[in-house]
Amino acid sequence: MKRGPISEFIVKNYKHFNSASLVDAAVGWETHLNNGGKMFVTLAGAMSTAELGISLAEMIRNDKVHAICCTGANLEEDIYNLVAHDHYHRIPDWRALTADDEMALLEKGLNRVTDTCIPEHEAMRKIEALINKEWQKADAAGESHPPHYYFWEVLRSGALKSEYQIDPKNSWMLAAMEKNLPIYTPGWEDSTNGNMYTAACMDGRIKNVHTMNSGIQTMMRLADWYTEVSKNSSIGFFQIGGGIAGDFPICVVPMLEQDLERDTPLWGYFCQISDSTTSYGGYSGAVPNEKITWGKLDKSTPKFIIESDATIVAPLVFAYVLGQ
Template sequence: MKVTDFLKNQYRHFNAAALIDAAEGYKTHLAKGNKMLVTLAGAMSTAELGISLAEMIRQDKIHAISCTGANLEEDIFNLVAHDFYERIPHYRDLTAQDEEDLLNRHMNRVTDTCIPEMEAMRRIEDTVLKFWEKADQAGDAYFPHEFFYQILLSGELEQYYQIDPKDSWMLEAAKKNLPIFVPGWEDSTLGNIYAGHVISGDIKNVHTMKTGIQYMMQLAEWYTQTAKEESTIGFFQIGGGIAGDFPICVVPMLHQDLQRTGVPLWGYFAQISDSTTSYGSYSGAVPNEKITWGKLGKETPKFIVESDATIVAPLIFAIVLDL
């Protein structure tokens, strides 16, 4: 039985039914010739969402991504250092001493998965720094994802690949020059490393790296050029936080601050979240709250699947891919 057939047969109520509804809504949105932006919060790259996300990009089911700096870099960490990762199924039972032992071994824990500092972060740093310094010396400036695109397409990291390259969503995005928006990039390992190199003087101009405000400006132009009344942009949000809050705000900004009133609202909205619906929480806000902020309309298809994104996202992607 196909995955899609199994899900439609078994997933009939509650969050299971919401999963089917969100997936079918996604397919309907694309079938009308519309585009889709996907947002990645949390540690989805370390959860190896790239296995299904890369295929979605390959098949043009995703047209832009907003993600945290961690998701941007951790897909590359996994690409070049996967064999050195360690999984700790009993992570709930770790003592403070166990955690300190991991620290002393330079193993950075993300729930049940430890990222090896030397084989992942420091290996990447040597290559990335070379590209940063080259741009700095030439007086050029690029976004964080553009530096990664340059590095990946140069082939310099191929000697270190430890997974099938087809499972790296960043590599697939680089091949397609997919628009990526990375709010708060400085809140990432490489963001910290970049700051350190500016402080030490290796990078002379801090603005060699384009960041937040410039990302919003680029997003505004991309949205204006891409979203038309006959072809809207959908919003598929994995998790919460800045990866989702940053890009969804572009619509009220275009309408209220730039007076581009002809630009349509987001044409579809779905969120996978394990945040409890609550007052005062962006991640836990129901979709209708976004109507009051000028982000969604009352007719916009809206879906919430309250569950673990590492479980739900690949299943929704399977339906969209008709697997």
């Protein structure tokens, strides 16, 4: 592959410590794909609000990513950014905010994520009415689907197309929809739309809580996908951040192997970008070798940790894999 200027820069300059780990992980990803492997990406933190979609959507379109596990916040926040970007409010000096400053933001309907405020009315409430219709339609039909399905139905309907405020090529959810990419969202109720859905169930607008797939259904879907894809391809695991987005899917392998007693290939590549340092009992900061003891990785599995800010690191890794 002919290398572009970003790839050339990191190969020339990133020689040690976390920068070298970044290059090693990127080269390992490329090698994994060149050997016929597939890549599973997990998204924790506010990656969509950080506009990771600019680079992640390109990875999806170019078949460098084959499935995603993410928090409910990352699903919805990509759509919020798509339709409300012009109303976002950035606060460069966010570390200096007082409690009174934060209250003033709340009164303006601005929900802060570090240096960026998501506008309540233009983002959350704009989506709420449309997605409620999709939930209620599925509820009336006795259907059950995962969270991303309902967002895709809203996008497919075209109801938001005139509202786009960014180039749609920078939305990873649109790219995933166009590729029909498998998406898994554990703990979805811990999100703005998850709260809205809970309220709809409690006040009777949704009659059957299982109109939304449960966590168990999500794990079963993932198990079926892993079983099918691993028949012909080694599957890599690229984890951005910690928490449930990474913890949930990685354990599908020991579940299949130990609980269902199926001969199941282990994950064939592992990388974690995290600022969680190794600590006593801190799973997100655990070194990859710990996962060997749980039947997730093999001693020969290529393993990488990049202890840094994922908003800086992930786009550089993606750029290398894309040859940019």
